[in-house]
Amino acid sequence: MDNTRSPYVAGAFYPDDNETLKDDIKSYMAINTPELEYKKLIGVIVPHAGYKYSGHTAAYAYSIIKKNKKNTFLIIGPNHYGFPSYPATYSNGYWNTPLGYARINSELAEKLLLKSDIIRDDKEAHTVEHSIEVQLPFLQYIFGDNFSFTPLILGNQSAAVARNIAETIETLAEKPFIIISSDLNHYNSYDKNNELDQILINDIIEMKILNYYDDIKKYKLTACGYGAIATLMAVTKQQKGKIALLNHSNSGDYSSDKGRVVGYSAMVAYK
Incomplete structure (x- = not known):
């Protein structure tokens, strides 16, 4: 298929075998989620580490998404390499995973490019970044091919950039469901990391x-992905919504290594 991004971290962050991947996600999704009363869902915060570490927590956010009527997603994550510094989208085509092809929502991408003075179309910026890719198998497991997404990665994650993107989202007549891809604190001891998380x-x-x-x-x-998180905070404030914690964990909960852990959260923004 033309203009298709191949998977970058399949076989590393998540299984590269179709059946194994589906079985793993099915096991993560077999959870009892907290009851939440809402009129409208705005978005979620989900981790993007290896599934064996963060998939259990990610499933709490995806259980909310499963109940959501929208199937157009804006996925915002960090550019771990910091370059390019500008927010970069991937404006058309498909991304491939072991579960098939996920379609880019080119209409949404074009609107973001038109309305923001800082977002640029740069497919190359996405070639070696995992923060958005790891979200796609969960969406494919839930929706099959009945969804579309627009990826947006942030190099510069300043408050000004977050505000610009939030204001751009607010100009859209039809707003997408926002998926923020970010882990929390990195490489402290188990208890210290939880304290910093x-x-x-609390701030979020x-x-x-x-x-x-x-x-x-x-x-x-x-x-x-602190700037991506700030974007959802700004959007939620603009819409007079709330943000709630669904689940928190760290890699030490699923590993024998509690000396250097990474924190994960599933959070939801709603009205």
Whole structure:
């Protein structure tokens, strides 16, 4: 199929075998999710580590998505390499995973490019980034090929960039469901990492964006998609919504290594 991005981390972050991948996701999705009353769902925050570490937590967010009526998604994640610095989308075509082809929503991509003065179309920026790719098998498991998505990765994750993207999203007549791809803190001891994660979680729930950025600097917090998270915070504030925690864990919960762990959260923005 022309203009198709091949999987970059299949076989590493998640299984590269179709049946094994489906079985793994099915096992993660067999959870009892918290009851949540809402009129409208705005988006979720999900981790993007290897499935064996973060898939259990990601499933809490995808259980909410499964109940959602929308099947158009804007997936925002960090560019772990920091280059290019501008927000980059992939405006048309397909992304491939072991579960098939996921279609880019080119109409949404074009609207973002038209309405934002900082977002650029740059397919090359996505070739070696995993934060968005790892979300697709969950969506494919839930929706098959009956969904579309627009990827957006952030090099510069400043508050100004987050605000620009949030304001751009607010100009859209029909707003997509927003999936924010980010892990939380990295490589502290089990208890210390949980302590630092709680600072982030509290700031996200309170939606105090400047305080959130201040705490990132003050406590040297290392959530890799902090700017993507700030974007959802800004969108949720604009829509007078709330953000709630569905689940929190870290890699030490699924590994014998509790000396250097990575934190994960599933959170939901709603009205």
